[in-house]
Amino acid sequence: MKKETLVNHQPPVRPEPSNEPLVEPVHRSVKYTLPSVEEIEKLLSGKKDAYFYSRYANPTLCQLELLLCKMQDREDALATSSGVTAITTCLLSLLKQGDNVLMFVESYRPTRYIVRNLLAKFGVTHSLLSIKDHQGIASELVRENTRLIIFESPTNPMTWIADLDFIIGQAQENNVLTLLDSTFAGLHNYGHYVIDLFLHSLTKYASGHGDVLGGAIIGSKELISSMRPDYANTGAALAPDSAYLVLRGLKTYFLRYRRQCKNALKIAEFLENHDCVEKVFYPGLETHPDHQLAKKQMQDFGGIVTFHLEGTEKQMHAFIEALQIFRLAASLGSTESMVTPAKLFFATDLAPQELEMGGIKDTTVRLSIGIEDPADLIADLNQALYKVF
Ligand SMILES: Cc1ncc(COP(=O)(O)O)c(C=O)c1O
Structure with missing residues (x-):
C-alpha cells in the first residue's frame, strides 16, 4: 500500500476483549461500515x-x-x-x-x-x-x-x-x-x-x-x-x-449536586436573616410556600436560591456588581457560583401582569450555588450587601 493510501486507511489498534480500557473510548467516527x-x-x-x-x-x-x-x-x-x-x-x-x-x-x-x-x-x-x-x-x-x-x-x-x-x-x-x-x-x-x-x-x-x-x-x-x-x-x-x-x-454528579444543595440551604438561611433581604425563595426553607410539597416530591431541594432584595433595581445591580466570588453569568448547575438579575435574564418577554403572576420583581436576584466553601460564599454576599446598603 502506498503511503498516500495508508494515511487514509490507518491500521486499527483494538485491545483484546480481556484487556478492556477502564474509561470507554470516544467514538468519533461518523460512518460505520457493514460487510455487504x-x-x-x-x-x-x-x-x-x-x-x-x-x-x-x-x-x-x-x-x-x-x-x-x-x-x-x-x-x-x-x-x-x-x-x-x-x-x-x-x-x-x-x-x-x-x-x-x-x-x-x-x-x-x-x-x-x-x-x-x-x-x-x-x-x-x-x-x-x-x-x-x-x-x-x-x-x-x-x-x-x-x-x-x-x-x-x-x-x-x-x-x-x-x-x-x-x-x-x-x-x-x-x-x-x-x-x-x-x-x-x-x-x-x-x-x-x-x-x-x-x-x-x-x-x-x-x-x-x-x-x-x-x-x-x-x-x-x-x-x-x-x-x-x-x-x-x-x-x-x-x-x-x-x-x-x-x-x-x-461521575461526580451526586457529589456535586448534594454539596450544592447543602451550600444552598446555608446561603438561603443566611439571606433569610439579613435585614437587606425582603424575601428568600428556596424549597428547602420551611418558609417557602411549597416546602411541604417539595419535601413530599423531591429527594433534595436543588442549588438555586432566589430572593427579593430590599431597595431599588439600581441597588440590586450595584449588589451584583459588588460580588467577587459569585460571577454574573447566565447559567446554573456549574461548580462555581453564579448570580443573575432575574427579570433581565429570564423575563423580558413577559407582560407586567405575567411578571406579577410569576412573582418576579425588579429587585429579584437568582443565585446558582456552586461547590465552593459555603463560608466564602456567605462572606461574599455579606460584603456586597454591606457595600451597597
Ligand atoms: C430549565 C432549563 N431548560 C432548558 C435550558 C436550555 O439548556 P441549554 O442551554 O443546554 O440549551 C435551560 C438553560 O438555562 C434551563 O434553565
Whole structure:
C-alpha cells in the first residue's frame, strides 16, 4: 500500500476483549461500515440493528443515553445537542397543526419563545398560565385540542414546586402528554412519577463544569422510538466529544449536586436573616410556600436560591456588581457560583401582569450555588450587601 493510501486507511489498534480500557473510548467516527450490501439493506429496512451514521446513532451517545435513562428510571433516551434542542425536538415531533400546548409563565424563556414564535407559524396554539393556577390547568386540560403540557419544577427563577399528583392526574384523565423539564431537579428526582417525558439541559448539573452544551429527552421505549426518526432527520444529535464530557461529569454528579444543595440551604438561611433581604425563595426553607410539597416530591431541594432584595433595581445591580466570588453569568448547575438579575435574564418577554403572576420583581436576584466553601460564599454576599446598603 502506498503511503498516500495508508494515511487514509490507518491500521486499527483494538485491545483484546480481556484487556478492556477502564474509561470507554470516544467514538468519533461518523460512518460505520457493514460487510455487504445485503446487511445494509437489512439495516435500512429495520431488520438489523447496527451503527450506520452518527446522526442516527453512535456508540458514545448510546452509552450516555443508557446511563441517562437509568438515572431517570425510564427505558430510553435521546441525547441532543443542547437542552433547547431537546425541547424543540419534542415539541416538533409530538405536535401538529391545530394542537394546543399548555405552558407556564414560570418557565425557561426559550421554551416560551419556541411555542409562541415558532410553533405558532405552523398553526399550534398555546395557553399560558401560572403553575399555581390549578383551576386554570384543569380547564385547559379538558380542551379537546390540548395535546401536551410542558412545565418545570422547581420553576425558573422563583423555585415554585409543581404539584405532580395533580398535574399527572388531570393530564391522564384527558389523554394529555406530560413533559417535565427537570433541569433544576436533576436526573435523580421524580422517576417514580408517571411523567411521559423528561427533558434536561445536560449543560447544567449533569456535565457540571460549564464547558459543554447538551440535552436529553428521556421516556418510554415506545415514545422515544417514535421520535427517533425526527431526531435523526433534523440533526438534533449531540457530538460524541460532548457526550464524553457529559459522561465524565456524571461521575461526580451526586457529589456535586448534594454539596450544592447543602451550600444552598446555608446561603438561603443566611439571606433569610439579613435585614437587606425582603424575601428568600428556596424549597428547602420551611418558609417557602411549597416546602411541604417539595419535601413530599423531591429527594433534595436543588442549588438555586432566589430572593427579593430590599431597595431599588439600581441597588440590586450595584449588589451584583459588588460580588467577587459569585460571577454574573447566565447559567446554573456549574461548580462555581453564579448570580443573575432575574427579570433581565429570564423575563423580558413577559407582560407586567405575567411578571406579577410569576412573582418576579425588579429587585429579584437568582443565585446558582456552586461547590465552593459555603463560608466564602456567605462572606461574599455579606460584603456586597454591606457595600451597597
Ligand atoms: C430549565 C432549563 N431548560 C432548558 C435550558 C436550555 O439548556 P441549554 O442551554 O443546554 O440549551 C435551560 C438553560 O438555562 C434551563 O434553565
